[in-house]
Amino acid sequence: MNKIVSYKDVVDQLSDGMIIGIGGWGARRKPMSLIREICQSDLKDLTVVSYGGPDVGLLCAHKKIKKLIFGFVSLDMIPLEAHFRLARQNNEIDVMELDEGMVQWGLRAAAMNLPFLPTRVGLGTDVLTSNPELKLTKSPYADAEELVAMPALNLDVALLHVNKSDEKGNTQIIGPDPFFDELFARAAKKTFISSEEVVSTSELGGKDGAIFNRFERSLVTGVLHSPCGAHPTSCAPNYGFDLNHLKEYSDAAKSFDDYRSKYLNKTHEEYVDTVGGSEAIQKIPLPQF
Amino acid sequence: MSDSISLAEICISASSKAWEGEGEILATGIGLIPRIAAGLAKLTHNPDLMMTDGETYLISEPVPMGKRDTTHDQVEGYMSYSRVFENLWGGKRHAMVTPTQIDSFGQTNISAIGDYNSPKVQLLGVRGFPGNFINHKNSIFIPSHSLKTFIKGNVDMVSGMGYQNKELSNGKFEIKLVVSNLGVFDFNGKNNNLQLLSLHPGVSVDDVVKNTGFNVMIKSDELTPMPSEEELIFIREVLDPQGIRNSIFGE
Numbered sequence: 001m002n003k004i005v006s007y008k009d010v011v012d013q014l015s016d017g018m019i020i021g022i023g024g025w026g027a028r029r030k031p032m033s034l035i036r037e038i039c040q041s042d043l044k045d046l047t048v049v050s051y052g053g054p055d056v057g058l059l060c061a062h063k064k065i066k067k068l069i070f071g072f073v074s075l076d077m078i079p080l081e082a083h084f085r086l087a088r089q090n091n092e093i094d095v096m097e098l099d100e101g102m103v104q105w106g107l108r109a110a111a112m113n114l115p116f117l118p119t120r121v122g123l124g125t126d127v128l129t130s131n132p133e134l135k136l137t138k139s140p141y142a143d144a145e146e147l148v149a150m151p152a153l154n155l156d157v158a159l160l161h162v163n164k165s166d167e168k169g170n171t172q173i174i175g176p177d178p179f180f181d182e183l184f185a186r187a188a189k190k191t192f193i194s195s196e197e198v199v200s201t202s203e204l205g206g207k208d209g210a211i212f213n214r215f216e217r218s219l220v221t222g223v224l225h226s227p228c229g230a231h232p233t234s235c236a237p238n239y240g241f242d243l244n245h246l247k248e249y250s251d252a253a254k255s256f257d258d259y260r261s262k263y264l265n266k267t268h269e270e271y272v273d274t275v276g277g278s279e280a281i282q283k284i285p286l287p288q289f
Numbered sequence: 290m291s292d293s294i295s296l297a298e299i300c301i302s303a304s305s306k307a308w309e310g311e312g313e314i315l316a317t318g319i320g321l322i323p324r325i326a327a328g329l330a331k332l333t334h335n336p337d338l339m340m341t342d343g344e345t346y347l348i349s350e351p352v353p354m355g356k357r358d359t360t361h362d363q364v365e366g367y368m369s370y371s372r373v374f375e376n377l378w379g380g381k382r383h384a385m386v387t388p389t390q391i392d393s394f395g396q397t398n399i400s401a402i403g404d405y406n407s408p409k410v411q412l413l414g415v416r417g418f419p420g421n422f423i424n425h426k427n428s429i430f431i432p433s434h435s436l437k438t439f440i441k442g443n444v445d446m447v448s449g450m451g452y453q454n455k456e457l458s459n460g461k462f463e464i465k466l467v468v469s470n471l472g473v474f475d476f477n478g479k480n481n482n483l484q485l486l487s488l489h490p491g492v493s494v495d496d497v498v499k500n501t502g503f504n505v506m507i508k509s510d511e512l513t514p515m516p517s518e519e520e521l522i523f524i525r526e527v528l529d530p531q532g533i534r535n536s537i538f539g540e
Contacts, residue, residue, distance in 0.1 A: 025370060052414075079413065091407035097400065099419035101374050121378075121420040123457040124450030130405055145459075176345040177369040243377035288356060289343030 001173055002167045005222035007037045007268065010192045013158060014043055017066070021107070021153070021188055022050040023160035023181035024233060027076040027241045030055045031161040031194045033229035033268045038064060040265050049107075049153055051100065051179065053233055054249060057083035061256050065093050069153060071100035075246050076112055077287065082253035098122070104180055106153035111186030158188035161230045163238060165195040166204060169220030172212035175236030185219040192241060194226035227250040228272050228281045240286040245275060294515055296470065297322065297534040298428065298524055299489055302516035303473045305329040306386055307428035307466040313337040313377040315368070315382040321537050323385035323430050325354065328528045329520060341368045377417070377424050380461050384421055385428040390444040393483065393503035394451030395424070395464045395476050397429070400443035405446055415448040427465045432537055434469035434500050441502035452481035470538065471497050473513055478506035488514040500521035
């Protein structure tokens, strides 16, 4: 079994209007090389589900998003995402704004093949008034409590970035926080992985490595070898986020053309060289909070 | 020492009281003052509090502000984002947060300012506010008490619920303490009205009233207690030795 794919192979399997879930969290472990590939494709009208960072911002800047399903969009050290802000303030995208836990619940419902999961979260807030499609449901038990029926967030495709994978899609997320990548994979019809390293199965570390295997390979459709593929976001423990680059990216919201011509429409290898080379990226220290 | 106590230090000491008597729960202070305050609570009156290193691990001692050698962190447990969600859905947490707007009901907004469909200012998004406020206690720190933060009418996008919907929370909703640059407050006035508990040095009741967009009851106009010598030592030597706290009010 060999699931190794190229950038083109992944984009060829995407189509206009798809619902795409993106793993990671804020400025952490985002599949940025795949996001840049989508930005330089003809794809359009995507619905994106994300704990958003520069993945969302870059897609907004390229007008790829029709609808965003999100709890936040932030670059962590830079709290507000400039490109996402512009898209919202100019009313360029539709939004389904949810609590972070409701996003988790929606993915979990999809992962469990359920139409919804109940929760109190959202009650008493404008999450309900701004999303009239969210319905309430009544507990069938004696309490008869009214709860939010958080609908399943069924994804066409999930895009995730991991530390290690073999050709079969046995992946490892070695950073201490796997975020909600497992649920994205389970909620999606197809999951494409970009991986820092592609190794043989015997090099995955046996039992000690297996604890980092956060979801099973049957969920993985394709494996893309993409060293430094999360840049400018972090990929613990390999490298931290590139704060200088994130600042440059953030400032580019004023006029995006310079940033675009400098960093986009390149192969991933060319991109890595442009931002300083893989050795420099690997040396970016992990952030401290 | 005591004649050079800063406003940031007064706010930290006052904010730390949010976790008094809260027992063995997860304390989350988001932002400079709340984070130092949570650490101070753990070092003084509530050593049982659980606290993270700002990332994925539970640590035995609050981590100081600024760069540090993390090899000295005594890790005692694990707190990934998924685990934080599980914890907060169960209610064993008390967070102190800084909303962009708060209203007379205690409703809070960190999502967007202005018309929701094309906001004047897009902020973070609701993040965890809907879940936090309906599932566990919270306290609030607001560094710039004004008509723009304590607003008249409803907040622009209700991210955290308010007292008028308390019954939706199965008894969990409570805003325990509100600390601003002007004073200390809670929502325990008649009908959960915001009420003044104390004023920071140099602040008058009139300053509070003028800068609050809704009715604030005056329970007490006493001076906010100054941090104790012990608290000052913890703040200055343990929790924030680099003095990063002073940036919050430009002190």
